[in-house]
Amino acid sequence: MTTAILVSEVGPRDGLQSIAALMPLESKMAWVKAEAAAGVREIEVGSFVPAKLLPQLADTASLVQYALTIPGLTVAVLVPNLHGAQAALRAGAHKITIPLSASETHSLRNVRRTHAQMLEEVRAIAQLIRAMPPQRRPVLEGGLSTAFGCTLEGHVPSMKVIELAEALMRCGCDEVGLSDTTGYANPAQIKSLVREVQSAVGAAAVHSLHLHNTRGLGLANVLAGIEAGITTFDGSLGGLGGCPFAPGASGNIVTEDLVFMLEAMGLDTGIDLPRLLEVRSILRDSLPDEPLYGFTPAAGLPLGYTAAGGTA
């Protein structure tokens, strides 16, 4: 079992896109800066989507530009299509994730595209990236959403997920991530699907999970993922988040609780948890009407808590 885990903060994208309030760019910059200072090494700062669809993320290019000035930080973004990817490449993001919903019904509802149409976009994006000088090429991730079930279709066959993972890699993705967009996943399913997809496209290309805590199984699913060899987990500070297009889906894993579990288990995240907990004040101040979640923030750290890295 691995002893180092990458916690990828997706709150500035997945969290903010699911709430009505707009966070000012200055607050987003303060948030990204503070999390990086607490030791977070990868942050998904936004999404290149039309501002009229998601005004909350309209300043993504500016936030990418700022985040790129922070040493050691991997600056990730989401793009729904080729047009978004072009903007992401112009901005200079280190990592680009394009979601592909394993449920075609969800894909049509979410981005109004079939699987075939989405794969065409992925191929075009990969071609653009390959035309760039190697040292400027971002990592291209295909994010398989609704991989563990769909609020519209229900059960999603693992064969469909495997087939789409293979298609994403053939289209030029560097890696595929599995997303439990709807909070349907359970630990047994996490282990079996991760292993099946790893067998199909190679373990090196399947190292990240995006999990929701909709039914309270988020951290149990993380544990199952670790046992299957996953080393990157998304979280959202204060549990901001969810998918506004999947009815009934809500709640990313709370980054604070995720880091607490990993560090308590002796898995090194490189994150200073007490310092991470302080970052919540930026959310409280800039989004005063949004509820923040998290068990560890509410209960506090255990008496005598020691982080995996040895820092208290």
Next chain:
Amino acid sequence: MTTAILVSEVGPRDGLQSIAALMPLESKMAWVKAEAAAGVREIEVGSFVPAKLLPQLADTASLVQYALTIPGLTVAVLVPNLHGAQAALRAGAHKITIPLSASETHSLRNVRRTHAQMLEEVRAIAQLIRAMPPQRRPVLEGGLSTAFGCTLEGHVPSMKVIELAEALMRCGCDEVGLSDTTGYANPAQIKSLVREVQSAVGAAAVHSLHLHNTRGLGLANVLAGIEAGITTFDGSLGGLGGCPFAPGASGNIVTEDLVFMLEAMGLDTGIDLPRLLEVRSILRDSLPDEPLYGFTPAAGLPLGYTAAGGTA
């Protein structure tokens, strides 16, 4: 890995002891009846403690008497000492748990007794039980509380837990349970401590965990427990509960979320989850001012959900 798990409902004891409101005996009876009808096979219905200490549980003898009329139900109770055990034996409980806090500071605070004094009580209880006709003897469990850490002492050495588990078995317990009274446990610790205690006293005597969800790790800890061979997990309907004597400790695992995870994983609990969810209405009606918790109750069952046993 096992495919059948016993979910032991402790809400009528651990839940009710931690809230100020008194639930009428009729409501407790309705609760126990409804949970048994939903398939719950073991319920800790109360505690034999002085009524002036815990007036919420003053009717435990009457509730035991009622619960014994439900076919197939294991009727469990908690006792703090020999005096309580005598009452439990008179009432005819099937299972008696006596807690022993691994943290002596917590033991002194909770029951005003040292480890040596508590072990003396356990020995006396076991002698009483051995004097009974074999077919009437209840199971005697030593419940090692604060086994994973203490809000007063902090870290609790695993050697201390092992030593006390051995002492409990020597004093005549049939089994020992491990309790994360304070919500300090993490999955790695669960696995290692369960295995160490099993090595010391035999795996057959270590099959149950009592976990709290104080820092959100409850279900991840269940998963770790299953992987270590644990087959019985306590839960509290609606997440009522906690330990009023351990400052900062709160929140048993929510029975509904526990059952959802287990059944979704294909582990048979024998519990009809939709029917279990309906039992919450008894708590809402009889404790209108108490908040009820649970992710699965809030989100609902996934579209197309099928239980492990094959019932929808």
